[in-house]
Amino acid sequence: MLEIKNLHVKLEEEDKVILKGVNLTVEAGTVHAIMGPNGSGKSTLSYVLSGRDGYEVTDGSATLDGAELLEMEPEERAAAGLFLAFQYPVEIPGVGNMTFLRTAVNAQRKARGEEEMSAGEFLKVVRAKAKTLKIDAEMMKRPVNVGFSGGEKKRNEILQMAMLEPKMCILDETDSGLDVDAMKLVAEGVNALRSAGRSFLVITHYQRLLDHIKPDVVHIMADGRIVKTGGPELALEVEHNGYANILAEVL
Amino acid sequence: MAVAQAKLDAAAARLAALSLPQTGWSAAARHDAAARLQAMGMPGKRDEYWRYTDPTSLTTADAPHARLFDAGDEPAMFDAVDRVKLVFVDGVFDPAASDDPVAAGVELLSRVSADIHWAQGLYGVLETRGQTPVARPLAALNTAAATEGVLIRVTGKAAKPVSLIYLHTSESSDAILHHCIKLESGAELTLLENGPAAARFNKVLEVEVGDGARFHHVRAQGRDHERRAVTHIFARLGRESLFKSFTLTANGVMTRNEAIIELTGDDAVAHVAGAALGDGDFHHDDTVFITHAAERCESRQVFKKVLKSGAVGVFQGKILVKPGAQKTDGYQISQCLLLDDDCQFLAKPELEIYADDVKCSHGSTSGAIDETALYYLRSRGVPLRQAQSLLVQAFLAEAIGEIEDEALAEDIRARLEGWLARHGQ
Numbered sequence: 042m043l044e045i046k047n048l049h050v051k052l053e054e055e056d057k058v059i060l061k062g063v064n065l066t067v068e069a070g071t072v073h074a075i076m077g078p079n080g081s082g083k084s085t086l087s088y089v090l091s092g093r094d095g096y097e098v099t100d101g102s103a104t105l106d107g108a109e110l111l112e113m114e115p116e117e118r119a120a121a122g123l124f125l126a127f128q129y130p131v132e133i134p135g136v137g138n139m140t141f142l143r144t145a146v147n148a149q150r151k152a153r154g155e156e157e158m159s160a161g162e163f164l165k166v167v168r169a170k171a172k173t174l175k176i177d178a179e180m181m182k183r184p185v186n187v188g189f190s191g192g193e194k195k196r197n198e199i200l201q202m203a204m205l206e207p208k209m210c211i212l213d214e215t216d217s218g219l220d221v222d223a224m225k226l227v228a229e230g231v232n233a234l235r236s237a238g239r240s241f242l243v244i245t246h247y248q249r250l251l252d253h254i255k256p257d258v259v260h261i262m263a264d265g266r267i268v269k270t271g272g273p274e275l276a277l278e279v280e281h282n283g284y285a286n287i288l289a290e291v292l
Numbered sequence: 293m294a295v296a297q298a299k300l301d302a303a304a305a306r307l308a309a310l311s312l313p314q315t316g317w318s319a320a321a322r323h324d325a326a327a328r329l330q331a332m333g334m335p336g337k338r339d340e341y342w343r344y345t346d347p348t349s350l351t352t353a354d355a356p357h358a359r360l361f362d363a364g365d366e367p368a369m370f371d372a373v374d375r376v377k378l379v380f381v382d383g384v385f386d387p388a389a390s391d392d393p394v395a396a397g398v399e400l401l402s403r404v405s406a407d408i409h410w411a412q413g414l415y416g417v418l419e420t421r422g423q424t425p426v427a428r429p430l431a432a433l434n435t436a437a438a439t440e441g442v443l444i445r446v447t448g449k450a451a452k453p454v455s456l457i458y459l460h461t462s463e464s465s466d467a468i469l470h471h472c473i474k475l476e477s478g479a480e481l482t483l484l485e486n487g488p489a490a491a492r493f494n495k496v497l498e499v500e501v502g503d504g505a506r507f508h509h510v511r512a513q514g515r516d517h518e519r520r521a522v523t524h525i526f527a528r529l530g531r532e533s534l535f536k537s538f539t540l541t542a543n544g545v546m547t548r549n550e551a552i553i554e555l556t557g558d559d560a561v562a563h564v565a566g567a568a569l570g571d572g573d574f575h576h577d578d579t580v581f582i583t584h585a586a587e588r589c590e591s592r593q594v595f596k597k598v599l600k601s602g603a604v605g606v607f608q609g610k611i612l613v614k615p616g617a618q619k620t621d622g623y624q625i626s627q628c629l630l631l632d633d634d635c636q637f638l639a640k641p642e643l644e645i646y647a648d649d650v651k652c653s654h655g656s657t658s659g660a661i662d663e664t665a666l667y668y669l670r671s672r673g674v675p676l677r678q679a680q681s682l683l684v685q686a687f688l689a690e691a692i693g694e695i696e697d698e699a700l701a702e703d704i705r706a707r708l709e710g711w712l713a714r715h716g717q
């Protein structure tokens with residue numbers, strides 16, 4: 042599904058190298074988790090994959106089902122099936138949440154040569170999905186993320202994911218800011234989407250999310266590289282002992 | 293201070309090129325206006341009030357040429373609205389293309405058919421009041437030399453909106469229109485205006501909004517690129533009255549829209565709003581002066597401009613709160629979205645307050661499109677242009693929101709989307 046090879050990334054504006062050779066393969070139908078100390082480059086990786094400006098790829102590649110992601114515009118990556126649930130979802134004053142979602146769904150359908158969703162059908166689907174995430178109708182009418190609480194923003198990200206049905210979902214600290222119940226809701230939302238043709242890359246600091254969304258593979262990222270890869274037990278080790286041992290071992 | 297000779301000469305030259313009616317009901321007002329203009333002279337580049345906008349092309353004796361513009365198969369503005377249509381071609385009333393004005397209670401300046409005694413108390417009167425504290429010579433010129441216009445007195449709720457349609461068919465036309473509207477107590481009227489009107493257009497609208505009366509105004513200034521326009525709205529509001537004016541300007545090489553509004557009755561409400569979009573030679577100036585002279589009045593100014601490739605936007609907005617105008621609620625926002633680095637937004641917001649119990653706020657911002665929001669939209673699959681268009685529309689939403697009638701607002705939104713689509717947004 043997703044194949045990242047020797048990815049090197051620096052900031053465009055300054056000579057700061059952030060990703061120093063990331064190698065990562067996510068197979069179809071699997072859930073991978075990435076953990077790692079603050080500032081190790083996890084969000085940068087997700088931004089680079091989704092096409093945010095400001096980064097320069099100096100080496101390496103990233104492909105989604107064989108297609109070179111790094112050469113595509115952000116909207117093309119989305120239409121190809123990539124989705125990033127942001128660590129910090131963006132507020133867009135003046136653009137209604139509902140309008141935004143519908144525009145996005147139909148733009149992707151159009152890009153893929155599919156028929157657009159009718160207003161009626163869209164409304165039906167979005168209402169049902171919003172309900173399972175406990176997002177009320179009033180929130181859907183408000184401008185995108187404006188005045189949403191931290192947890193509401195994260196749930197809104199998952200709603201977008203559920204509507205867009207991407208095949209490669211990257212979740213960047215979706216658990217931060219969520220209360221215990223909301224985390225369960227979000228995890229249920231994610232688990233409901235798990236399928237043979239869909240993969241997840243879950244960036245998190247905490248085992249508790251992984252209790253709900255069970256990963257197949259866990260990676261540890263440090264200083265711009267994946268330094269260790271293992272099974273779910275690796276996350277438990279981090280939970281108990283922190284990163285010190287792991288980092289000492291690889292250095 | 294003596295008025296610069298060049299300004300006096302310019303006024304004389306301009307007046308000499310026009311034929312002023314010497315007789316008729318408005319003769320005295322016109323004579324007076326001409327004398328006032330001769331004394332104050334034409335606006336000059338060095339005038340404080342024209343600091344950001346060069347008045348030259350608006351003051352010359354002859355109008356600079358403006359190529360005609362073909363809007364293609366775009367549906368006419370306000371087409372879906374049931375309205376009284378009055379068509380002016382290069383400033384000349386076209387009866388064949390219009391509904392019967394008299395049947396709709398509208399008199400024409402050029403051919404008054406009924407008693408319009410009331411108009412004598414309005415024609416040039418609000419304009420004259422509006423000359424202090426700032427001189428507005430082009431409005432005085434208009435009162436002196438207007439060749440056409442509508443005179444409307446409304447006593448109840450007008451059955452339909454009055455829609456003034458301004459066509460531009462001559463490359464050198466120089467139109468001067470002057471409208472007077474009087475809303476008696478409790479009356480209600482919607483005035484629609486659209487079109488470029490002429491190569492150069494000077495328009496004055498004087499509106500007296502009586503106690504409890506409601507006036508709605510929506511205008512679109514046409515899509516012609518080379519047309520020039522200077523317009524003044526002079527409004528006086530009575531007790532508990534409402535005045536709402538919205539203007540869409542898309543294109544036009546020179547636009548100066550002034551609104552001079554006086555809240556003279558307690559609890560009156562005045563909102564003026566504008567959305568302006570332009571690129572290249574586009575120069576657009578909103579100049580607003582709102583005077584609070586009564587208690588508990590509310591005023592709002594909401595002006596938004598979207599500028600591309602070298603366009604210039606100007607906003608001069610003032611709220612004057614007179615002594616005794618307690619509990620005034622004044623709000624003013626002027627914002628500019630610069631789609632390219634070489635565009636310019638020049639803003640001069642002013643508050644002058646002589647009462648102690650008032651709430652006034654103003655803000656002015658200019659900046660580029662929010663890159664983070666753009667990326668967020670694109671990351672969800674919305675193509676660049678569509679994402680930009682969404683953000684521009686979001687930027688303009690507060691101004692469009694000032695239009696109360698949803699059908700009219702929808703029409704304006706459609707024009708905006710059209711403009712954005714044509715301009716690669």
Ligand SMILES: Nc1ncnc2c1ncn2[C@@H]1O[C@H](COP(=O)(O)OP(=O)(O)OP(=O)(O)O)[C@@H](O)[C@H]1O
Pocket residue numbers: 052057059077078079080081082083084085086095128
């Ligand atoms: N635009 C930028 N300008 C300057 N530094 C940046 C920029 N983007 C990222 N960095 C730096 O790159 C490093 C990696 O940041 P990144 O956000 O990817 O870390 P992270 O692993 O997601 O951390 P966290 O766990 O705290 O979310 C940090 O040192 C950060 O300060």
Ligand SMILES: [Mg+2]
Pocket residue numbers: 083084085128213214
């Ligand atoms: Mg991060």
